[in-house]
Amino acid sequence: xxxxxxxxxxxxxxxxxxxxxxxxxxxxxxxxxxxxxxxxxxxxxxxxxxxxxxxxxxxxxxxxxxxxxxxxxxxxxxxxxxxxxxxxxxxxxxxxxxxxxxxxxxxxxxxxxxxxxxxxxxxxxxxxxxxxxxxxxxxxxxxxxxxxxxxxxxxxxxxxxxxxxxxxxxxxxxxxxxxxxxxxxxxxxxxxxxxxxxxxxxxxxxxxxxxxxxxxxxxxxxxxxxxxxxxxxxxxxxxxxxxxxxxxxxxxxxxxxxxxxxxxxxxxxxxxxxxxxxxxxxxxxxxxxxxxxxxxxxxxxxxxxxxxxxxxxxxxxxxxxxxxxxxxxxxxxxxxxxxxxxxxxxxxxxxxxxxxxxxxxxxxxxxxxxxxxxxxxxxxxxxxxxxxxxxxxxxxxxxxxxxxxxxxxxxxxxxxxxxxxxxxxxxxxxxxxxxxxxxxxxxxxxxxxxxxxxxxxxxxxxx
Numbered sequence: 001x002x003x004x005x006x007x008x009x010x011x012x013x014x015x016x017x018x019x020x021x022x023x024x025x026x027x028x029x030x031x032x033x034x035x036x037x038x039x040x041x042x043x044x045x046x047x048x049x050x051x052x053x054x055x056x057x058x059x060x061x062x063x064x065x066x067x068x069x070x071x072x073x074x075x076x077x078x079x080x081x082x083x084x085x086x087x088x089x090x091x092x093x094x095x096x097x098x099x100x101x102x103x104x105x106x107x108x109x110x111x112x113x114x115x116x117x118x119x120x121x122x123x124x125x126x127x128x129x130x131x132x133x134x135x136x137x138x139x140x141x142x143x144x145x146x147x148x149x150x151x152x153x154x155x156x157x158x159x160x161x162x163x164x165x166x167x168x169x170x171x172x173x174x175x176x177x178x179x180x181x182x183x184x185x186x187x188x189x190x191x192x193x194x195x196x197x198x199x200x201x202x203x204x205x206x207x208x209x210x211x212x213x214x215x216x217x218x219x220x221x222x223x224x225x226x227x228x229x230x231x232x233x234x235x236x237x238x239x240x241x242x243x244x245x246x247x248x249x250x251x252x253x254x255x256x257x258x259x260x261x262x263x264x265x266x267x268x269x270x271x272x273x274x275x276x277x278x279x280x281x282x283x284x285x286x287x288x289x290x291x292x293x294x295x296x297x298x299x300x301x302x303x304x305x306x307x308x309x310x311x312x313x314x315x316x317x318x319x320x321x322x323x324x325x326x327x328x329x330x331x332x333x334x335x336x337x338x339x340x341x342x343x344x345x346x347x348x349x350x351x352x353x354x355x356x357x358x359x360x361x362x363x364x365x366x367x368x369x370x371x372x373x374x375x376x377x378x379x380x381x382x383x384x385x386x387x388x389x390x391x392x393x394x395x396x397x398x399x400x401x402x403x404x405x406x407x408x409x410x411x412x413x414x415x416x417x418x419x420x421x422x423x424x425x426x427x428x429x430x431x432x433x434x435x436x437x438x439x440x441x442x443x444x445x446x447x448x449x450x451x452x453x454x455x456x457x458x459x460x461x462x463x
Contacts, residue, residue, distance in 0.1 A: 038157040045151050045171060049143035063223055063275050064166035070279050071223060074247065075316040079295040085110055085250075087301075090117045090195075098197045098304075103236070103330045106306040108250060110295070114195045114240060114302045121191040123300070126242040126320045128219050132159035138184050140219070141175040147398055149422060162221055162318070169273035172226075172315075173219035188217060192322055195302060198238055200328025202361065205353040210346050212339075215324040220244075225274025225314035228260055234307040234338040235325035241297050244319030249282060250293040253308030259290060260310040274314040307331055336365050337372070344379045351376075395419075 043055060050058065063071050079085065088098075090113040102109045115123035136156035143151040153161070158173055165171075178185040194201075203211060212232060222244075230253070231237050251260050258264060262272065265284035270276060282292060296316075297303055305311060327335045340347045354362035369376065398419070403410045 038160040041153060041157050042161045042171070045142055045153055046167075048145040048151050049171065051146050058167040058169075061168045061271070061276070063168045063279070067279075071275065071316075074278055074314075075222075075245075077247070077294075077296075080292075084293050085295045087112055090114045090302075093197075095197055095199070099330065102304055103197075103306070106253075106308075108293075108306060108309060109304050110297065111195070111197065111302045111304065113300055115192070115242065115300055118193060118195065120193065122242055122322075126191070128162065128221075128243070128318045128320055129159070131155060131219060131320060132162075135179060135184060138179045138181070140173045140179055140217075141177065142171045142173050146401070147394070158219070165221065168223065169271075169275050170221040170224045172221070172224040174216055174226075175218075176213040176216045178217050192240070194324065195238060195240070197304070198324070198326055198328070200326060202327040202332060202354070202358065203350065205357050206346065206350040207353070210349070212343060212346070214326065216322070218319070218321045218323065220246075220315035220319045220321070222315055222317055223275050226312060227272055227274060228262070228277055228310055228312040230308060230310055231305070231325055232338075233325075233327075233342060234331070234334045235327060236307045236331050237305045237323060237325045238302055239297075239305065239321055239323040240302040241299055242320045242322070243299055244315060244317035245299070246297040246319055246321070247278065247314050247316050248293075248295055248297060248303065249278065249312050250305075251310035252291070253310070255290070255310055259285070274312050277312045278314050307334055332361060332364065333368060336368055340365075340369070340374065340376060341379070344376060344383045348376060348380060 046053075046055060046058060059065070061067060085108055087110045090111050093111060098109075098111070101107070114120075132155040134155075136159070137154055139152035139154050140158070141150045142153050142158065145151055153171070153173075155173075158171070161171065178188045203214065214235075225246075228249075228251075262277065262281040262285055265281060265288065266272065270280060272281070282294075286292060336347075339350070351362060351365055354365065368374075399412070399415070402415050403412070
């Protein structure tokens, strides 16, 4: 393995193992049961998340009713082909062996027993029911609206939704802010740790402000999932499951985008939510000779996913998981090449931070720029112009939509004031695609024009 560059150690994602400890009592104000009018609030969230559907459209495929047996068959299925992804016990796997066998070679694997071996308080304690009881009054993100703003429900409202929902692809609580407030975030982060196999967090050097979202807590109802995508900026990821089961499908990084997205096998009324991928689209892809890797993730298992691999994941049970994307010693070159192109402004700040704290890695970044004939200054200039054009297009689209919805009573001045207030309070949201409206990459202003066009095509299609 490549030696770690001399550096001031970047902070771990959650402060490291020193924060681990017994679960502290949750303040009573977090335990109130805010479920009044929960159904109306859930319906409003669903309309925002899938504005192209009426509420009945959330159940149009019948995966919880008329086609429920197809989903049950999927739930009962094992790895396909059997043992296709290697499983290793955490107690038998050293960090150096993991780096040599898997990370440096870009090979996915499953590590069993990390939460138990490393003594996570979350182990055996984090289920949807328990977390929703503990944080009943805390809002978490369940999606994004058409304008990219976050959609949130409290855990109490989400719990009531889970009791009765029969949606094909339910709302998915997938939050990179861990509830938003520092108190809740710190409490959750103290109950698990970044596994010892992933000690690097080079992106942390640039600070949290403007950093591409990189870690999430995920409470997934059965049938919910993430659409087929590659993780942003070519980052690698780990995903630890704490309760329930997930089913994964992987496609090799060399798979063409149109093949991975199954656009060529989709029929008129098809969707590309995770459940549609597994039940309808994957069988068609296999008939055309596309090689897929499917496996089940069980509680206590951690998936290592190298950068570039296409993946789609469905929750076959109600699940709770934590996941994080990272840049480190073994994947820096590919991530730098992606980040400087897709996030030029942030990458400029990242390079300055590396120069101060990790000079050897900063020099590696500059060598890559020289080798590729890459000028960051020129890209920054073009990106500033592109961002301005994008903002103007987004504003014009939002204005047209608002005017159409409001009709003759539309008050443009009031709309612009409200829009300005929302923009000033917005935050950076998840890069992980939990529904078709989400981009496969970043949702920031540094998203490329091609990616924005893909978002528009996805929204126009059907979530």
